Amino acid sequence: MHSDLSGGVELSIGQQFEIERFSRAIDATADPAQLRHLAKQLLQAWHTQKAATHWVTNQQA
Known part of the structure; x- marks a missing residue:
């Protein structure tokens, strides 16, 4: 399985299972309140990952 959402980066089997588990x-x-809380956690994780990726990319330059 390939992820088109991550710019063509292939996800590992473990990552695919995690996505399925969370889905x-x-x-x-x-519960809408639980869904809002989960959405906020995912948003935080996404931006943290983006910042880490940006940092790694800059270190390699």
Whole structure:
């Protein structure tokens, strides 16, 4: 499985399983407050990863 969302970067099997696991958890969550909390956590994780990737890229330059 390849991820088109990450600019053509291939995800590992472990990452694919984590995505599926979290997708199922999201689908199973009916409480809007829990979904908002999860969305905020994912947003924070996404931006943290972007910052880390940017830092690594700059270190290699």
